[in-house]
Each structure stands twice: as C-alpha cells, then as structure tokens.
Amino acid sequence: MKNLLFIVSFLFLICFASSLTLVSCQNKEEKTATSVDETATKILGQELFEGEGNCIACHKPDQKIIGPSLQDIAKVYKEKNASIVLFLKEESEPIIDPSQYDIMKTNFAITKSMSDDQLKALEDYILNFSK
Known part of the structure; x- marks a missing residue:
C-alpha cells in the first residue's frame, strides 16, 4: 500500500512539474514573439521615417528644424491621447x-499612400521619443 501511494505521489509530481515547465515555456515564447514584433515595428517605423516618408527632412529627434522635434511630438500626442495616424491621414x-x-x-500625399500598418509603425517609432 505504501508503494502504491509512493508511485501515485511520484506520478503526480512528475505531471505537475511537466505542466509548470510547459506553462513556463509558453510564456517565454509569447514574450519572445512580442519583443520580436515590437522590434520589427520599431525598425519599420524608423525606415519609413528616414526613407519613404522623408520625415527626417523636417523633424529631428531632439531639436526643431522646420517641424517640431520627435520628443515634442511624442510628448504632446501622449499627453492629449491623440492619434498621429489620424493626423497623417489628414483626419484630425x-x-x-x-x-x-x-x-x-x-x-x-506620401503618408496617405501608406498602409495602416506602416502608419502605426511610424506612430510607434515617434512615440518612443517621449521622455
């Protein structure tokens, strides 16, 4: 009887430990996928800002050139909970x-030709400059 109780307890522990490992691995994979997505979005946003969007011609990270700095844009849009995407679509x-x-x-004309995903990546890139 003691042996049977020991075996059942042992099997329970093995199953419990396996489920913890499975949950632990799943969370780690989800976190990794999320960070990869965020990194890809940030890279796309920067590429659009510096390339196709030609935003860098008028906007710099920390100084006003022709347009406001990215830090100023990010600060105001975050404070007002406003959408850069809607502005770039000329809807705000x-x-x-x-x-x-x-x-x-x-x-x-350039920003309106961008997809919603591209505009969101551009917005995310800009908002990363808030302090």
Missing part, C-alpha cells in the same frame, strides 16, 4: 504647431 487637426500645417500638407 494639427495640435502641435498649426502654423506649420501648410508645409506639412505637401507630405500627406
């Missing part, structure tokens, strides 16, 4: 420097 009003809006309008 400018909230940082409306006097520069006419200059920015020339770039809407």
Whole structure:
C-alpha cells in the first residue's frame, strides 16, 4: 500500500512539474514573439521615417528644424491621447504647431499612400521619443 501511494505521489509530481515547465515555456515564447514584433515595428517605423516618408527632412529627434522635434511630438500626442495616424491621414487637426500645417500638407500625399500598418509603425517609432 505504501508503494502504491509512493508511485501515485511520484506520478503526480512528475505531471505537475511537466505542466509548470510547459506553462513556463509558453510564456517565454509569447514574450519572445512580442519583443520580436515590437522590434520589427520599431525598425519599420524608423525606415519609413528616414526613407519613404522623408520625415527626417523636417523633424529631428531632439531639436526643431522646420517641424517640431520627435520628443515634442511624442510628448504632446501622449499627453492629449491623440492619434498621429489620424493626423497623417489628414483626419484630425494639427495640435502641435498649426502654423506649420501648410508645409506639412505637401507630405500627406506620401503618408496617405501608406498602409495602416506602416502608419502605426511610424506612430510607434515617434512615440518612443517621449521622455
């Protein structure tokens, strides 16, 4: 009887330990997939900002050139819980420097041709500059 109880207890421990390992591995894989997705989005956003979008011609990370800095954009959009994507689609009003809006309008032809995923990646990249 003691042997049977020992065997049942041993099997229970093995099953319990296996399920913990399985859950642990699953969480680790989910975290890895999430960080890979976030990294890919950040890279895409930077590529669009510096390349196809030509945003870098007017916006720098920490200084105003023609347009506001990325730090200023990120700060204001986060504070106001506003959408950069909607602005780039020309579906919302400018909230940082409306006097520069006419200059920015020339770039809407570029941003309107981008997919929602590209615009979201661009927004995520910009929002990463908030302090």
